[in-house]
Amino acid sequence: MIDNAFLSIISVAIPASTVVVFSATGAMVTERVGVLNLGQEGLIGIGAVYAVIAATEWGVASPWLCLGIGVLAAAVLGAIFAVAVVIFRANQVLAGLAIALGGVGLANQLGTNRNGSLYPSKFTEESPFGLGGAGQIGEAFFRHYAIVYIAYLVVPAALWFLYFRTRHGMNVRAVGENPAAADAVGVNVLGMRLWYTILGAAISGCGGAYLVLTVTRSWSPDIARGRGWVALAVVIFAAWRPFRVVLGALLFGAMISLDFTAQARGWDLPFMGASDLAFLLSMLPYLVTLIAILTPAGLARLGLRTRGTIAPGGLAIPYFREER
Amino acid sequence: MNTIRFERRATSDARRSAAFRVLGAVAGILVAGLVLLITSRNPFTLLGDAFDANFGSQRGLEETAIYATPILLNGLAVALSLRMKIWNIGADGQFLMGAWAATGVGIHWAGPDPLVLLVMALVGAAAGAAWILIPALARAYWGVNEIITTLLLNFVALQLVLWATLGFWRDTKSAVVQSAPPVSANLPVFPGLDFLHIGFIAPLVLTAVLWWVFRSSTWGFEIDTIGGNPRAAAFAGINVPVRIVLVMLCTGAIAGLSGMIHLSGYAFRLNGGISTNYGLSGFIVAALAGGSFIGLLVGGLFIASMLHAGITLQAKGLSTYIILAIYGAILLGIAIGEVAARYRMVRERYDPATEAVR
Numbered sequence: 001m002i003d004n005a006f007l008s009i010i011s012v013a014i015p016a017s018t019v020v021v022f023s024a025t026g027a028m029v030t031e032r033v034g035v036l037n038l039g040q041e042g043l044i045g046i047g048a049v050y051a052v053i054a055a056t057e058w059g060v061a062s063p064w065l066c067l068g069i070g071v072l073a074a075a076v077l078g079a080i081f082a083v084a085v086v087i088f089r090a091n092q093v094l095a096g097l098a099i100a101l102g103g104v105g106l107a108n109q110l111g112t113n114r115n116g117s118l119y120p121s122k123f124t125e126e127s128p129f130g131l132g133g134a135g136q137i138g139e140a141f142f143r144h145y146a147i148v149y150i151a152y153l154v155v156p157a158a159l160w161f162l163y164f165r166t167r168h169g170m171n172v173r174a175v176g177e178n179p180a181a182a183d184a185v186g187v188n189v190l191g192m193r194l195w196y197t198i199l200g201a202a203i204s205g206c207g208g209a210y211l212v213l214t215v216t217r218s219w220s221p222d223i224a225r226g227r228g229w230v231a232l233a234v235v236i237f238a239a240w241r242p243f244r245v246v247l248g249a250l251l252f253g254a255m256i257s258l259d260f261t262a263q264a265r266g267w268d269l270p271f272m273g274a275s276d277l278a279f280l281l282s283m284l285p286y287l288v289t290l291i292a293i294l295t296p297a298g299l300a301r302l303g304l305r306t307r308g309t310i311a312p313g314g315l316a317i318p319y320f321r322e323e324r
Numbered sequence: 325m326n327t328i329r330f331e332r333r334a335t336s337d338a339r340r341s342a343a344f345r346v347l348g349a350v351a352g353i354l355v356a357g358l359v360l361l362i363t364s365r366n367p368f369t370l371l372g373d374a375f376d377a378n379f380g381s382q383r384g385l386e387e388t389a390i391y392a393t394p395i396l397l398n399g400l401a402v403a404l405s406l407r408m409k410i411w412n413i414g415a416d417g418q419f420l421m422g423a424w425a426a427t428g429v430g431i432h433w434a435g436p437d438p439l440v441l442l443v444m445a446l447v448g449a450a451a452g453a454a455w456i457l458i459p460a461l462a463r464a465y466w467g468v469n470e471i472i473t474t475l476l477l478n479f480v481a482l483q484l485v486l487w488a489t490l491g492f493w494r495d496t497k498s499a500v501v502q503s504a505p506p507v508s509a510n511l512p513v514f515p516g517l518d519f520l521h522i523g524f525i526a527p528l529v530l531t532a533v534l535w536w537v538f539r540s541s542t543w544g545f546e547i548d549t550i551g552g553n554p555r556a557a558a559f560a561g562i563n564v565p566v567r568i569v570l571v572m573l574c575t576g577a578i579a580g581l582s583g584m585i586h587l588s589g590y591a592f593r594l595n596g597g598i599s600t601n602y603g604l605s606g607f608i609v610a611a612l613a614g615g616s617f618i619g620l621l622v623g624g625l626f627i628a629s630m631l632h633a634g635i636t637l638q639a640k641g642l643s644t645y646i647i648l649a650i651y652g653a654i655l656l657g658i659a660i661g662e663v664a665a666r667y668r669m670v671r672e673r674y675d676p677a678t679e680a681v682r
Contacts, residue, residue: 038471042652084660093411093471094611094659101604102652108645221645226479233472279487286479290458293473297466322332 042103074205452580
């Protein structure tokens with residue numbers, strides 16, 4: 001049992017933030033090839049609702065298979081987006097919002113009549129190298145579902161290696177930074193953009209599937225609750241770096257779990273009751289995210305940070321070879 | 325052998341672009357209808373029911389106009405910033421803040437109706453403008469993209485409204501537990517009608533004003549110049565950051581005013597569900613109209629009738645969720661239509677000489 005307040009926040013925040021970690025990682029993978037997918041909210045929703053449908057209606061026993069079905073559904077939605085913005089070169093903001101709205105609407109519709117139906121999580125908590133037994137700290141950090149470690153360690157490590165240690169990864173980054181130059185040296189710009197946009201959507205959808213299969217264990221409408229938008233902000237804050245994205249997402253997940261902890265522990269302030277404080281804390285993640293987005297630009301403005309924004313140079317700009 | 329090739333046009337034509345956007349939206353609706361058909365709902369009966377719900381009775385017509393009021397106002401707000409290529413996705417939050425602030429006036433002060441309404445309108449508009457102030461300053465002076473900043477504040481606004489209606493302004497006297505007390509002053513209904521409040525005039529007047537501003541005033545011209553090329557505008561001596569802040573504050577004020585109007589004309593009391601996606605609906609309308617204020621009126625009435633049908637036909641298998649999904653299909657159609665307008669089909673006759681050159 002964890003009785004330290006800080007460790008208890010950590011132990012709740014790590015699994016709760018995993019959604020944001022997946023979604024932010026997916027958004028980063030997409031943005032690294034110069035495509036902005038604002039549809040995170042919809043991808044989380046679709047990933048979640050199909051995992052629920054698989055687990056309840058289709059009777060899929062394996063939790064990993066349920067997760068895979070959610071991921072696949074999000075990839076299909078991502079493919080629609082990818083075709084629209086990469087092949088047709090549609091405006092990425094409009095198409096992204098279309099995915100956000102359409103995905104959330106469709107997920108809510110498919111989830112009608114499934115509200116609140118609780119089902120047990122079939123994932124088991126893993127404790128690598130027995131670290132989970134190492135006192136309260138071990139319990140807070142190392143007693144989680146296997147997929148949590150995948151999100152926090154395996155995926156970012158793989159992406160870091162891909163981006164910064166392989167030739168293919170260098171090409172991927174080039175497509176995002178300067179598609180014309182990448183095209184000139186023979187990189188298939190549209191192909192890369194298409195597949196990495198679909199891959200990014202699949203990763204984001206994994207966050208939604210994870211959420212319903214482990215954290216909430218039930219369906220409720222608007223399941224993403226703004227986490228998709230927070231994830232998009234995290235990517236900016238984390239400067240498109242895999243491990244920074246994970247840390248940033250954890251920070252904001254901690255904010256989100258702060259109001260649960262406060263309510264569970266009956267925290268209050270001298271001038272404010274517990275329920276009012278809970279409302280105040282529920283605004284906090286979005287406000288802190290807002291400040292986090294403003295920070296890099298503000299620091300650059302004040303001359304405290306020389307590099308300024310570090311967004312991929314070709315972000316959100318459709319690539320037309322004939323206008324090269 | 326003849327081949328068909330798509331060639332990108334060098335220039336874009338406003339009228340062709342508008343036609344293709346409408347085509348795209350229609351295609352989106354058709355796809356959504358097909359999905360409804362597959363999921364064993366008959367879209368044709370639904371369409372008939374929707375038509376009946378909207379236009380079959382005086383009540384339906386009046387309610388559609390009531391829904392159209394905030395949608396048109398939010399659409400105008402988004403369209404105004406779109407003239408500068410700025411996306412205000414926070415209209416929902418500004419709407420909520422307008423309604424929230426107007427509630428603060430309306431539940432604490434019972435003065436003469438016109439005076440209370442005037443103060444509510446001013447406070448509502450000011451709250452909407454205040455809600456976009458930080459994104460506006462950040463965009464204008466620090467170059468921070470406004471899409472995510474305006475959107476994040478929607479969630480904060482919703483939490484604030486929930487806090488007010490479940491906490492500090494909760495109506496303890498009434499059986500309606502999850503809302504604030506009713507406001508003291510209501511907008512009057514049009515003489516001879518049963519439901520439609522005079523707030524419906526606001527979007528019509530504002531459309532005329534904005535149409536004039538962008539047709540005949542220096543201000544409108546400057547805004548369009550910034551939208552076309554901000555650097556060129558700066559070189560021409562226009563103070564771009566100040567214009568950006570002012571225009572964004574105007575859009576926030578319009579959205580805030582729409583919240584006040586909807587509160588005092590239709591909802592009468594604040595609750596968490598006061599906005600049924602009016603901001604997003606306004607966004608769709610503005611994207612469809614592409615910055616044209618007259619086109620926005622037509623599109624706004626269309627989207628309002630769709631939203632109204634979605635809400636009244638819940639028992640018959642429609643829902644706000646389906647409407648949201650259809651919005652997504654429409655928006656994707658608009659986005660693709662906008663690009664398609666830039667292409668033309670070229671039929672090429674096979675010619676060995678040119679082929680060899682290629």
